[in-house]
Amino acid sequence: MSKSIFLLRHGQTVFNAQQRLQGHCNSSLTDLGQQQATTIGLSLKNKLANKRQWTIYSSPLGRAMQTAAIVAEQIGIDSDKIVQDIRLQEFCLGDWEKAYIPDLKAQQPRLCEQRDWYLMAPNAESYYGVKDRIEDFLADVSVPENIIIISHGLTGAVFRGVYAGMTYSEVFSQDLPQDAYFLLANDKISRIQCDIYSEMTLAV
Template sequence: MSKNIFLLRHGQTVFNAQQRLQGHCNSDLTDLGHQQASVIGLSLKNKLANKRQWTIYSSPLGRAIQTAEIVAQQIGIDPSEIVQDARLQEFCLGDWEKAYIPDLKIIQPRLFEQRDWYLMAPNSESYYAVKDRIEDFLADISVPDNVIVISHGLTGAVFRGVYLGMTYNEVFSQDLPQDAYFLLANDKISRIQCETHTADTVTI
C-alpha cells in the first residue's frame, strides 16, 4: 500500500470514564480526553514536514469529530476541511450501547474471558461488516495518499489488522490506546507514544 496513514483513537470520553459502552451513541470528551487529543495533535505537528500535504479523515461520531477538531487546530489545519467518513465509525454495539461494563460482568461473569467480548452484544455489528468498510476505505483511490485518520478503539484495531493482514485473534489482541497513535506506512505499523496521564480503564 502506498498511502501514509496516521491512525488515532478519540480521546477519553465521559462514558469511557464511567465504564460505559458507546458504540454508535456518543458522549463528550473529558478534560483528559481534550488533553490527549491536544498532545497527539502537537506530536503530529512536529512530525509533518508539510501540513498542506495531509488531509484529516474522521469518523462522523461526535467524540471523534471533537478529537479531530482539536488535532486540526494543533497542526494548523482548518477544522472545516475535516472529511467525515462513516466507514471509520465504531462498531454498533447493539443492545449494549450505554450499558455499564460492571453490570455486564455481574450478568455474564465469564464473558470477559474473551478479548472480543464486545461483539457478543445482541444485535451488534459483525466483525466482517466493519472489516469490509475498512477494506473499502483503504482501497478507495479518492482518499489521498497522506491522511490522518481519527477513529475508535475497536474499529482502529480492525483498521490495523486489515492493513497488516492480521488474523481475527491478532486483531483483538491489540491494545486500544488513547495516549498513543500509529503510523501505517510501507506495510509496517509504528506506534508513537505520547505523554499524558491516562485513565486506568480502557472502554469503547
C-alpha cells in the same frame, strides 16, 4: 500500499470514564480526553514536514469529530477541511450501547475472558461488516496518499488488522490506546507513544 496513514483513537470520553459502552451513541470528551487529543495533535505537528500535504479524515461520531477538531487546531489545519467518513465509525454494539461494563460482568462473570467480548452484544455489528468497510476505505482511490484518521478503539484495531493482514485473534489482541497513535506506512505499523507533559513542554 503506498499511503501514509496516521491512525488515532478519540480521547477519553465521559462514557469511557464511567465504564459505559458507546458504539454508535456518543458522549463528550472529558478534560483528560481533550488533553490527550491536544497532546497527539502537538506530536503530529512535530512530525509533519508539510501540513498542506495531509488531509484529516474522521468518523462522523461526535467524540471523534471533537478529537479531530482539537488535532486540526494543533497542527494548523482548518477544521472545516476535516472529511467525515462513515466507514471509520465505531462498531454498533446493539443492545449493549450505553450499558455499564460492570453490570454486564455481574450478569455474565466470564464475559471478558475473550478479547472480542464486545461483539457478543445482541444485535451488534459483525466483525466482517466492519472489516468490509475498512477494506473499502483502503481501496478507495479518492482517498489522498497522506491522511490522518481519527477513529475508535475497536474499529481502529480492525483497521490495523486489515492493513497488516492480521488474523482475527491478532486483531483483538491489540491494545486500544488513547495516549498513543499509529503510523501505517510501507506495509508496517509503528506505535507512537505520547506523554502529555513532555509534549506540552516541547510546545512551550
